Amino acid sequence: MSIQFVEDKHIQYVIEQESHRTFEYWLSEHLRMNGLYWGVTALITMKSLDENLNRQDVIDYILSCWDSKNGAFGSFPKHDAHILSTLSALQVLKIYDLELKMLSIQQKSSLVTFIKNLQLPNGSFQGDKFGEVDTRFVYTAISALSLLDELTPKIAQSASNFIMECFNFDGGFGLSPGAESHAAQVFVCVGTLAILDKLDLIRNETKLVNWLSERQVLPSGGFNGRPEKLPDVCYSWWVLSSLSILNKKHWVDLNKLEQFILSCQDLKEGGLSDRPDNQTDVYHTCFGITGLSLIDHKKYDFIEIDPVYCMPSEITKNFKKWKK
Amino acid sequence: MQHGIKRQHLSEEAKKSKLEKDQIKIKNYKSLVDQLFQFRDDNLYNEDIFKLTTKCLLINPEFYTMWNYRREILLNLNNTEIFINYLKEDLIFLLGLLKKFPKCYWIWNHRKWCLMELVDLNKADWDFEFNTISKLLELDERNFHCWQYRRYIIANMKKDLDSTVIEEIDRREFDYTTTKIQNNFSNFSAWHQRACSIKLVKHENSYDCLKDELDLIKTGIFMSPEDTSIWLYVKYLLTDTFFIDSIKSKNDYMDILQDQLKVVEEVNELENEDTGKDNVECLKMIIFLKDLIMKQEGNDKFDKDIQNIIHKLVDLDPLRKGRYKDMLQNQVLTE
Ligand SMILES: [Zn+2]
Numbered sequence: 001m002s003i004q005f006v007e008d009k010h011i012q013y014v015i016e017q018e019s020h021r022t023f024e025y026w027l028s029e030h031l032r033m034n035g036l037y038w039g040v041t042a043l044i045t046m047k048s049l050d051e052n053l054n055r056q057d058v059i060d061y062i063l064s065c066w067d068s069k070n071g072a073f074g075s076f077p078k079h080d081a082h083i084l085s086t087l088s089a090l091q092v093l094k095i096y097d098l099e100l101k102m103l104s105i106q107q108k109s110s111l112v113t114f115i116k117n118l119q120l121p122n123g124s125f126q127g128d129k130f131g132e133v134d135t136r137f138v139y140t141a142i143s144a145l146s147l148l149d150e151l152t153p154k155i156a157q158s159a160s161n162f163i164m165e166c167f168n169f170d171g172g173f174g175l176s177p178g179a180e181s182h183a184a185q186v187f188v189c190v191g192t193l194a195i196l197d198k199l200d201l202i203r204n205e206t207k208l209v210n211w212l213s214e215r216q217v218l219p220s221g222g223f224n225g226r227p228e229k230l231p232d233v234c235y236s237w238w239v240l241s242s243l244s245i246l247n248k249k250h251w252v253d254l255n256k257l258e259q260f261i262l263s264c265q266d267l268k269e270g271g272l273s274d275r276p277d278n279q280t281d282v283y284h285t286c287f288g289i290t291g292l293s294l295i296d297h298k299k300y301d302f303i304e305i306d307p308v309y310c311m312p313s314e315i316t317k318n319f320k321k322w323k324k
Numbered sequence: 325m326q327h328g329i330k331r332q333h334l335s336e337e338a339k340k341s342k343l344e345k346d347q348i349k350i351k352n353y354k355s356l357v358d359q360l361f362q363f364r365d366d367n368l369y370n371e372d373i374f375k376l377t378t379k380c381l382l383i384n385p386e387f388y389t390m391w392n393y394r395r396e397i398l399l400n401l402n403n404t405e406i407f408i409n410y411l412k413e414d415l416i417f418l419l420g421l422l423k424k425f426p427k428c429y430w431i432w433n434h435r436k437w438c439l440m441e442l443v444d445l446n447k448a449d450w451d452f453e454f455n456t457i458s459k460l461l462e463l464d465e466r467n468f469h470c471w472q473y474r475r476y477i478i479a480n481m482k483k484d485l486d487s488t489v490i491e492e493i494d495r496r497e498f499d500y501t502t503t504k505i506q507n508n509f510s511n512f513s514a515w516h517q518r519a520c521s522i523k524l525v526k527h528e529n530s531y532d533c534l535k536d537e538l539d540l541i542k543t544g545i546f547m548s549p550e551d552t553s554i555w556l557y558v559k560y561l562l563t564d565t566f567f568i569d570s571i572k573s574k575n576d577y578m579d580i581l582q583d584q585l586k587v588v589e590e591v592n593e594l595e596n597e598d599t600g601k602d603n604v605e606c607l608k609m610i611i612f613l614k615d616l617i618m619k620q621e622g623n624d625k626f627d628k629d630i631q632n633i634i635h636k637l638v639d640l641d642p643l644r645k646g647r648y649k650d651m652l653q654n655q656v657l658t659e
Contacts, residue, residue: 252646
């Protein structure tokens with residue numbers, strides 16, 4: 001028997017994120033921009049964005065997080081610019097306006113400078129000037145440059161070379177050369193290569209797809225992030241989007257995965273958690289719902305989500321396709 | 325992002341009372357943050373403010389902007405002696421935080437930053453760092469931040485050392501993975517590390533090394549054949565050029581593959597006696613080996629045997645049924 005998807009409760013849950021201003025809420029300012037992106041993405045996937053969030057309020061909030069010293073977005077007003085909050089900001093702004101007209105020409109050009117300056121000679125990217133190197137930041141930077149239509153052959157070449165250095169013997173990707181394979185890192189690496197039209201660099205693609213399909217475990221049917229670890233709803237997105245990019249969604253049991261995601265809902269108060277009966281949050285709510293969209297968006301009357309950008313396909317289809 | 329925390333449904337009343345209780349904490353925290361941002365706007369960098377950032381980061385170690393401010397204060401100390409002391413004290417402060425928040429990226433990031441500053445001043449104590457990370461890894465043997473940091477420490481330790489000492493370090497790292505694996509065969513993080521470090525250790529020849537490794541994993545396979553981590557490592561041993569190139573002849577390679585096949589078939593037999601069913605991981609390994617053997621023999625079409633096993637897998641491992649069907653249709657095993 002299938003568990004029902006409690007859409008109305010999830011919508012309510014996402015909207016109310018802003019109203020439960022407990023101590024923990026104030027401690028999560030550093031994630032607020034990402035949280036906004038997760039909330040907006042969850043709502044738009046359920047076709048419920050415009051009636052629930054005021055467009056101008058959202059844009060105003062994002063613009064209030066502009067860090068003029070560094071020329072990019074922080075997570076909260078007065079917080080420093082970081083590549084993670086910058087991508088989230090751009091993704092949401094792009095949903096509202098493909099041309100990003102709410103940003104000045106100067107802002108756009110300083111964003112490009114900010115991102116390009118984070119690239120290191122080996123092709124990798126730092127998260128900020130103090131930050132360390134991680135394939136997460138490569139994806140974030142490449143996706144952001146793609147949203148700004150500012151990719152160059154030189155950046156594409158060096159970034160994809162770095163990504164391939166993170167490919168492991170088991171078929172997965174790690175956070176840096178020599179690091180253990182991890183499903184979230186696989187998504188960022190495959191996603192980067194997809195944006196850069198460089199998927200053909202993966203010589204042993206079937207090994208990679210095998211590794212991805214092995215992430216599905218019983219009895220739950222959910223995906224784990226690494227061998228011999230517990231399943232978690234967020235991997236529904238990281239793994240299934242990667243499989244989707246590689247045209248191999250049918251290598252896992254989508255029906256079982258769907259049941260696992262549904263079992264992680266809080267049926268009473270809305271929202272989804274990492275595993276059944278755990279504490280919900282907007283991050284797992286977003287990736288559970290986008291996961292369901294990848295499984296069968298028509299069944300839920302969701303919009304289709306682009307597995308590469310984790311944004312509505314309606315929006316991303318307008319992006320200028322990068323050709324090497 | 326919440327991971328592994330039990331769900332709680334608070335009554336309206338409990339929510340209200342929590343919010344009331346939170347008010348004082350919120351007020352104190354916010355005034356601390358406001359104060360710090362004001363100091364930063366005023367370009368103030370001193371030791372009193374440094375202490376305030378400590379207070380703030382103890383409450384919220386994820387506050388990356390506050391870590392940035394802390395680094396700015398450190399960089400503005402204009403006495404090298406004091407700077408070094410602060411960095412060393414920060415390493416201790418960070419150890420405490422890492423014990424409480426072992427998965428917080430920002431804390432690890434700051435630790436690396438402090439260390440790199442000490443390196444520039446020629447004051448890094450790698451042995452101290454190495455012991456620290458070893459202790460942290462005891463607390464969670466799968467924490468990928470810890471493993472990553474350990475690799476980072478080792479890479480730095482090896483700089484400027486002569487080759488015999490480097491050899492010792494590589495050998496010690498390799499032995500470390502042996503210990504970790506013997507404690508827990510399912511620890512794939514240790515298998516991963518082994519796969520990387522095995523290539524660095526000096527072997528008489530990699531052929532003997534391959535043989536030794538295959539002996540070592542045999543116990544593990546018999547003990548827990550359903551464990552996916554060992555199989556990934558075995559596949560690596562049997563296909564990576566580091567080992568394969570050391571095998572003198574095609575016949576020797578075939579012997580190794582046949583031996584492995586025998587072992588896996590035996591394990592599967594035992595599983596069959598125990599449970600009345602084939603073991604899925606064994607079956608996957610059997611077709612992997614048979615496919616390798618087949619290719620060595622110059623065949624590129626599945627024989628009946630492989631096809632039968634794949635059909636079995638469709639039933640026994642239905643999650644990945646689509647994969648097996650593709651295999652049958654394309655007559656390629658994938659790897
Ligand atoms: Zn998760």
